[in-house]
Amino acid sequence: AQSVTQLGSHVSVSEGALVLLRCNYSSSVPPYLFWYVQYPNQGLQLLLKYTSAATLVKGINGFEAEFKKSETSFHLTKPSAHMSDAAEYFCAVTVNTGNQFYFGTGTSLTVIP
């Protein structure tokens, strides 16, 4: 079975500061990893995905994530936070069958002006 752990249920950063949201995964087979963003009262929007190609993945809105097998991590970063980045962020994992997805408990990002 697979699982993800998101360390830090709440993260606050100043506008313009680095954003780092942590995700660690557990999987006995090569994982496929995803980051999603959820704004209040909305569904989830895909930010980026890792599917066994390049380990550094670039997504939308300036976000990127690096797959580190040795650390079983897939942390999300953005060099400079913007007010519009305030939202809930979820890390998710599946494997090559793609028929079961597991989400973390989420990290709420607050951006301080």
Added chain:
Amino acid sequence: ETGVTQSPTHLIKTRGQQVTLRCSSQSGHNTVSWYQQALGQGPQFIFQYYREEENGRGNFPPRFSGLQFPNYSSELNVNALELDDSALYLCASSWTGANSYEQYFGPGTRLTVT
């Protein structure tokens, strides 16, 4: 390209009742997955439908059931509603194949059980 749509947006039911939620998948997608998201939690995988068959299931009891239709739209049925079933129910569509597994989510149906 039409995105994923869900109906209704909000629903209030009484404990013990049954409910049906509906989802229209994004154009070109052949797979639908359903999730339950309790307040302040991450989405929990309920099940996935591919080619009108259940293709994977999470840790949910049999009173959670589904259907997928030839046009790839889907229904989630929940029988004997319990208070803990109150949640946001999310539908996600995807294309099975090409090792993509990108899921596109609808806005959800907010179910309240009283």
